[in-house]
Amino acid sequence: MTLSLRSQLSDHVRTLRRYAMTLVRNRDDAEDLVQETLVRAIGGARTYRPEANLRSWLFGILHNVHVSDRRRDQVRTRAAASIEPLVRSDIAPNQPDQVELARTMEAFARLPEDQRRALILVAVDGMSYQEAAGILSIPLGTLMSRLARGREALRADVRGEGGRGDDGRPAPLRVVK
Structure with a gap:
């Protein structure tokens, strides 16, 4: 992995977190989703083409990780229950x-x-x-x-x-x- 790609990854962590939070509605699950996305991005860095849009590539990875997790763990049910305390006060x-x-x-x-x-x-x-x-x-x-x-x-x-x-x-x- 090139140093340039590594530094560019950190530029997108905030938006990845925001999107992950929207998907899973739980801060801890969102952090896990972003971490898994970054692990997969680093592990698959050799497949990234420098002329491609890094943000789209990362969001695609995050989306695919979420879909896989959702199928396996039924994230939707847990997420709906976990956001209730954040919305109601x-x-x-x-x-x-x-x-x-x-x-x-x-x-x-x-x-x-x-x-x-x-x-x-x-x-x-x-x-x-x-x-x-x-x-x-x-x-x-x-x-x-x-x-x-x-x-x-x-x-x-x-x-x-x-x-x-x-x-x-x-x-x-x-x-x-």
Whole structure:
């Protein structure tokens, strides 16, 4: 493994963690998933082509590791149970943005997994549609459909208006930081 590739791997750990957290919904499981991804990337460094997109290659490895783990351990069931304490809190938020963020997180958690994956890659990690479709191994049109359905479901769930604004058009998503 070249020194250059090793240093480039560290540049992508943060986004790998964020994507892993979205997939498994448990900090410890996400760390394990990222670690396994990096181990496989280092072990398979000879298969990496320098002209290829390293980020896409790493996300592809992470995605494939997750799918394998899910089949073997049924991660979906454990993940749903482990995210509940993160989403719900006994202490009521006192600021409107915190309330809206909590609603958005709850709505996001209720989305089907295929829509969550598409949204996290495109909306959070800033990947292109083409890159996200490649990582998920789905056609571009399927990705766009999942994004549209996911965004509309979030609008409807968060706003409680069936996803429509006062003018009848789809309500825009509001990013809360």
